[in-house]
Amino acid sequence: MFQIVDGESGVVVLEGRLDASQAPRAQEFLDRLEDDCVLDLSKLDYISSAGLGVLLKTHKRLVGRGRRLRLVNVNRHINDIFTYSGFDKLFEIEASSVPRRE
Amino acid sequence: MQQKFRRSLDELKNIVAFTDRFFAAEEIDPAIRYIVDLCVEELFVNTVTYNTETQADILVEMYPHEHGVEASLTDFDVERFDPRDIELPNVDAPLEQRTPGGLGLYLVLKMVDSIHYEYRNRTSKITFIAERKQADVPDR
Numbered sequence: 578m579f580q581i582v583d584g585e586s587g588v589v590v591l592e593g594r595l596d597a598s599q600a601p602r603a604q605e606f607l608d609r610l611e612d613d614c615v616l617d618l619s620k621l622d623y624i625s626s627a628g629l630g631v632l633l634k635t636h637k638r639l640v641g642r643g644r645r646l647r648l649v650n651v652n653r654h655i656n657d658i659f660t661y662s663g664f665d666k667l668f669e670i671e672a673s674s675v676p677r678r679e
Numbered sequence: 680m681q682q683k684f685r686r687s688l689d690e691l692k693n694i695v696a697f698t699d700r701f702f703a704a705e706e707i708d709p710a711i712r713y714i715v716d717l718c719v720e721e722l723f724v725n726t727v728t729y730n731t732e733t734q735a736d737i738l739v740e741m742y743p744h745e746h747g748v749e750a751s752l753t754d755f756d757v758e759r760f761d762p763r764d765i766e767l768p769n770v771d772a773p774l775e776q777r778t779p780g781g782l783g784l785y786l787v788l789k790m791v792d793s794i795h796y797e798y799r800n801r802t803s804k805i806t807f808i809a810e811r812k813q814a815d816v817p818d819r
Contacts, residue, residue, distance in 0.1 A: 597688050597720065597724045598688040598689060598692070623713065623717075625720050625783070626721060626783035626786060627783075629782055630779030630782070633778075634779045637777070640774060661770070661785075661786055662785075662786065663770030667773075667774050667777065
C-alpha cells in the first residue's frame with residue numbers, strides 16, 4: 578500500500594511502501610511540483626531503488642529550476658538506504674526523531 | 680518455503696505477503712526484514728525487466744540461515760546474468776552527474792552478507808544470505 582498526498586503548508590506526505598510497482602504513481606504526482614518542496618517521509622516504511630530514482634529525478638528537475646527538495650522525518654532504514662546510495666550528499670535530509678517501527 | 684511468481688511488478692505485493700508468512704512461520708528477526716525485502720525486490724525487478732525472452736514464472740525461496748535468511752530467485756530458460764559482474768554506479772558523483780537507475784543491484788551487493796550465482800541448463804539462480812549484523816548502520 579502506497580499513498581502520496583498534499584499535506585499542510587506545501588508539504589507532500591509519502592506513506593507505505595514505495596516499490597517498483599508504485600514508482601510511476603509517485604513520479605506522476607511529483608512531476609507536478611514547481612516550487613520548493615518538503616517531502617515528509619515519517620509514514621514511509623520502505624523505499625527501493627525505483628523510489629530512489631523518482632526522488633533523484635524530481636530533485637534534479639527542481640534544482641535545475643533553482644528550487645529545492647527537502648526530505649524530512651526519514652526513518653533509520655530509509656536513511657541507511659540514502660547513505661548507501663550517496664543521497665546523503667545530494668539531498669537535504671532530516672532524520673526522524675521517532676524510533677522506527679519494526 | 681518457496682513460491683513461484685508471474686513476471687510482473689504487480690507480483691511485488693504477493694512477494695511481500697509471502698515474506699510475511701516466512702518471517703512469521705520461522706520467527707525470523709524483523710531487524711533484517713528491510714534488507715530481505717529490498718534485495719528480493721531488486722533481484723525480482725531486474726529479472727522481470729531484463730530477462731524478457733521467457734514467460735516462465737520466477738521461483739522465490741527463503742530458508743532460515745543461522746542468524747538470518749538465505750533467499751534465492753531462480754529464473755528458467757534464460758541467458759546467463761551474474762549480478763556480481765555489473766558495473767557499479769559512482770554514488771559519490773555530484774548531482775549533475777547522477778542519473779536515475781543503476782542502484783538496485785548495487786544496493787543488493789552492498790547490503791547482503793554473501794551472494795552466490797549458479798547457471799546451468801539455461802536456469803539462472805541467485806542466492807543471497809542476510810544476517811542480523813548487517814542490519815546495523817551502513818559503512819559505505
